[in-house]
Amino acid sequence: MTNIVGRMREAFRGDQRVDADALVARLDAVRRFLTVVDGHLPDAQLVPAHTLVERAGTRLALSRDHTVVALAGATGSGKSSLFNALARMELSSVGVRRPTTGVTHACVWGPLDGGNRLLDWIGVLPRHRFVRESVLDADDESSLRGLILLDLPDFDSVQRSHRLEVDRLLGLVDLVVWVVDPQKYADRVIHTSYLSEFHRHRDVTLVVLNQADRLPPAELPRVLADLRRLLDADGLDGVPLLATTAVDPAGMAGLREALERTVAERQAALRRLQGDVDAVVAGLDELVGGASPAGGPDDAAVTALHRALAGAAGVPAVAEAVEQAYRHRGGATTGWPLVRGWRRLRPDPLRRLHLPGPAAGRDEPAESLVAATSVPDPTVAQRSALGLAIRSVADRAGADLPAAWPAAVTAAARSRLGDLPDALDRAVAGTDLGMDRRPFWWRIVGGLQWLVTLAALAGLGWLALGYGLRALGLPALEHPMVGEVPLPTLLLLGGLLAGLLVAALTRPIVRWAARRARRRAERRLTAAVAAVGEEHVLTPVRAVLSSYAEARTALGEAAGR
């Protein structure tokens, strides 16, 4: 990308013909570039490209059979004299009072109709338009057929409006003939403000040293050589330089011939536009040049973003609540039945956070779950950690990009910051924490607990019945014996002890399973908040990076590669 300009120059030099289709393709690429970078790069830097696309589109749609040539130069250099001499008619006033020409005059060789639309676009008033080729001329002027010659006001004028008019027209014409005279050919203004600015339009630039008759014949080669040196310094090496004498038809032959060649080639309009595209592309190069397209957001920064999002979404608090809730619910199902009721009185840690989200809500659109949870709002520290993580993703992603792109990446990363809190809350509320169903083994242990408790109660009842009968003086019950111990006593004590033992053995298993449940919930929640980060932060960042890559490709095509 760095050497686009150099390569373009090579392609541009010489008498190579410009392929109209290739030029149109390059303009399309500039258009595509502008579409892709829209909103990412400052508009002010894109003005020349927009102007080019608009002007080139219009110029190509208008007559390609005409070549618009402007005579430009300082006042008194002889532009109007050359204009009249080429037209062989007195169309534009030549005067002693300076500046003489205040508005642009046009002369069209061939029927005026075709050139009129071009002149409307260029902005030459109808009363200053003339037609050169009449029936009377027969074939004399046919070699210039298609030429539209413009006599411009002076660019170094005391009249500011003249300079504005010249600057406007120089942007529209196909070829410029710079007219200088022996007195002022070395003036700084024409070289610094104009000629050196035209170095990309060398193929559509001609320089004439007019009023050559005013120089002693021996002086002319020296002045021409001096002027050539100045032109080379302006970057206009290779540009044709001719000596002309407007007051002598013979002194016009070289210029006339050069114009005839230009008109016959019908290349000037395309070459001019090609020079414009080159200039615009060179100007845009620094906006997308340098780095190769970035691969995407940096992995470490993305991991840090996920962590910060999890913090802001309250994932650690929810995971902690999942572990506690597992222990709470597990204890309530598998604990000693005589104390289960007491356990149930304590609130469920997950329900306190209004989690898990409403079971039916999971199938509903996410919007219906707004603010569904009571997870604590992120702290100031968590908010700023999230802000930093987003900035870091943007900084890393935009680090190698040129000019305004890093700012565009940062803006994209932060573009949906306002939606993040709700989106994170919805993500947490919508995550299946894996706490809906009770594990099967809880029920087995629970059943076992009831069984041993019933055994204890049966033993208690049996013993109570025995005491009751004895107290009433009725025949005592014969308790079956297991070894030395009566069966009811064994049932009562064994049942109670077994219940306590099962509860004691189950507790560590419940705790271990609670930690597993916590990790599973953490995984799912982290995946859910990562998806939010993907949608709200990373996708916009990737969109800018892909715009950058597309802009590079488009500019490469616009450069003609």
Ligand SMILES: Nc1nc2c(ncn2[C@@H]2O[C@H](COP(=O)(O)OP(=O)(O)OP(=O)(O)O)[C@@H](O)[C@H]2O)c(=O)[nH]1
């Ligand atoms: N001897 C001689 N005089 C010339 C030649 N070209 C122009 N002149 C004279 O130079 C003076 C200025 O010529 P213009 O054609 O009006 O110059 P211009 O560049 O149109 O000047 P503005 O309209 O003021 O920008 C006139 O007096 C011309 O007669 C030339 O080749 N030789």
Ligand SMILES: [Mg+2]
């Ligand atoms: Mg004039």
